[in-house]
Amino acid sequence: MPGPHLDATRMVRRAAQELFPGAVVAIGTGLPCYLPGEFPPGAGAWFLADSGVLGYRGLETDGAAVDAGGNAVALRPGGAFTGVVDVAGILRGGHTDIAILQPSQVAANGDFVHWTTESTQGLFAPGSAVDMAYGASKVVAVMPHTYPQGRKNIVTSCNLPVDGVGRIDIIITDAAVIKVGPAGLELMEIAPGWTTDDIVAITDAPLTISSGVKEMTFNVPTLEPPNKVYATAFEALADVPEGSVINVDGFAGPGGMAHYLMVGLRDVGVKGLQLISNTAGIARMSAFGAPNIIDHSILVENNQVAKATASYPVSPSASRASAFEEAYNRGESKLEVVPQGTLAERLRCGGAGVAAFYTPTGAGTLLAEGKETRTIDGKEYILETGLRADFCIIRGHKADTLGNVVYKGTSRNFNPVMATTAKITVVEVDEIVEPGELGPEEIVTPGLFVDRIVLRPPDFSAYL
């Protein structure tokens, strides 16, 4: 006789070992809902529920927050509320490190069936399982090895319509841990009291036994929150590589621009930058700011800018050319002009994993030349693609040490959108506070988008 089947707690404790500090972990319905409660409240992982709850801990009896399964949960300090469309963006946009799901069936190639069973084939309920499976970097299945009695859930190929093709990376059951690889399934760990033969007997798919097969353990890792606070702008940007795409906020006026980070980027001196920004440095030439304000021009003047993508790239007056216009006219910098709303939407889509979209803006104009057009419901649209970046520098008002950000007034503008688009997002703020000090309803940019935080020094002036 094999040992006992593991209970839900032990299954999710084993799944917890897949996490790492700072991981964004999407929690599906069913067994995965028990996982966050196995960690202390301050653990350095972001648990995400598709109900719009971000950064929560265990199940509670009551509260204004529910998880994917509709169970009441409590926020951790620094947790925040969001909407389902933003959750979808976090999943699809590559911001989710691990998704933990409970499929009803998994095949040898990683295909899975979510909630469909033989008795309910025409009725199914994907919820966010498909979004999670296609969006997360790693997908963990937590499920009973057999259920109901005798039905084998790990199969050679699924006999029901699948909710994901080749998406599952690892299967954690009440008896074993199985890795899904290109060559099929590999048995990595077995529950106490079980033998490899016992597992083979309850598995429909062929299993390779790993040479290092071992007994499952149930210790939950300590996840220290990664440190995001950097001492200076220079240190936060020291590793920006040559030729990087950099998203820079700045509607144009002195509010909303990361002046201190701009100075840091200039001092780092890295060349060949491709800036994506509303303007290409015009504050000194326009009515938007004082004449000596720090803006992108300092990067242009330092010969760091190879290209700008902007909606408002030059001075409103031809007789007062900006540094960028002069560089452009000398042939030193390239320019892509994008309507402001299209720019915002391209950034939003880049961050939310929307590869391309049809917009009516610019149809029939110079800026539509060479672009695909499509008539939808009698209206003409043009195809635009999502924009991403290597680095992003943004300006917030306050951040907590987890990277949650709030803004001030109209200085919000492009900042929250850009924060979602870059591999590394760096924020400059007036004040850094402890997690829990920013209200969960007020947080605009959740910390999972922010990698580095810099405090604008109190004696720093936005003016040259």
Added chain:
Amino acid sequence: MTSVSDNTSRPGKVFPSAQAALDGLTQGASVLIAGFAGCGIPENLLRGLAETDVGDLTLICQGTWIQESGRFGIADLVASGQVRKIISPMPFYPEDGGPVKSHWESGKLELEIVPQGILAERLRAGGAGIGGVFLPTGSGTRFAEGKETRQFDGRDHFFEVALKADFALLRAKSADTLGNLVYEGAGRNWNPTMAMAARVTVVEVDQVYEPGGLDPESVITQAIFIDRLVLTS
């Protein structure tokens, strides 16, 4: 800060009752209904909709929730025969299908079952004036079947057309009389997206303030998307 606590008719966007706020919602209408599990459900508006006897409705929603929350919900509208079609990522719970399952089995109810992220993005596109989007979700599954496919960054993406509706029924915690909204906890869910995607957007709220009663930084749904407000009873 003045709280408008009486339920009398006011000029502008505040309506005296759910029934009055649903004026113009007619036979065959498409209706967005916000809510996730037990949170952010416009229960009063749903009751109001049941009282209108308007039928042949297409409902677009997260799920039907009645069994677990014990509240009046979409399943009740299905049971009363007002609903022709539901577009939803989770229209029922497999083990506990309720009226949705029985009406579907008897052919009285059509179901379009779509992953949550796809539905959310289609509604956002509708609300934001985007004609359609290419999404990577569901490659190789029934959710991508028959859809226009295109490669971006070496990965298959599928065309999803924007989705809009005639009415949206929402639930918020507080509003000001202009229609600015704040939510509570997971009650936010579909509300801000659905607010954008309907011709007429109706919200039930616990409290209505005069303009200035809400912090401008904390407003989640802006007044521009909201047509009618009604106080929860």
Added chain:
Amino acid sequence: MTSLEELAEKDRLPREIVAMRVAKELPDGAYVNLGIGIPTLVSSFVPEGRTVYYHSESGILNCGPIAEEGEEDIDLINAGGQYLQSVGGMSFFDSAEAFAMIRGGHVDVTVLGSHQVSATGDLANWMLPQRGVGNVGGAMDLAAGAAGVIVAMEHTDRQGNPKIVEECTFPLTGKGCAYLIVTDLAVIECDGKGLTLLEVAPGWTPEEVQQLTGAKLTISPDVKEFEL
């Protein structure tokens, strides 16, 4: 027929009157986006008893009046970079949402200036070809998205050339988006096919307005003097 030289000397309406005439078009409760130039002045002339809510692509809805000198707040600006007063009922949002409001048709009326407007309502206001580069900003989104564009501008450019033309020669901002043109000489309706002259400035005849217009005007049988 009056000579062009004589017409150039005739009095035209001041910008404030043009703005006042546009303001009359704004329905009670409308959400309105005002562009830079004459459009900015419109907010000062909304008729009494009407409430209009201003949207700005800087990320604010329900903009307050322009801030007093010394009271400027760098975190409270409109799209023209003017500092605003804080008012109850305003709200802030990001750029993606600001343009969702525009493109999604939630902004009811947009008032824009323009270099040129065509007989079919095409708009050209973002780039002068001789400069070779231009600032599109939010103009194309406003032209494409709002439920309707009112153009508010001078009838002719500084050299006296008509700004209302059969076909735009400057790069387009949007096709067929203007439904009303208000200038310092006339109010002209645009139905997408052609232009109808509805009102003329005091002291001007429809024929004189036609002389300074580069596109054929149908003169409304009810044509009248500017109504304010």
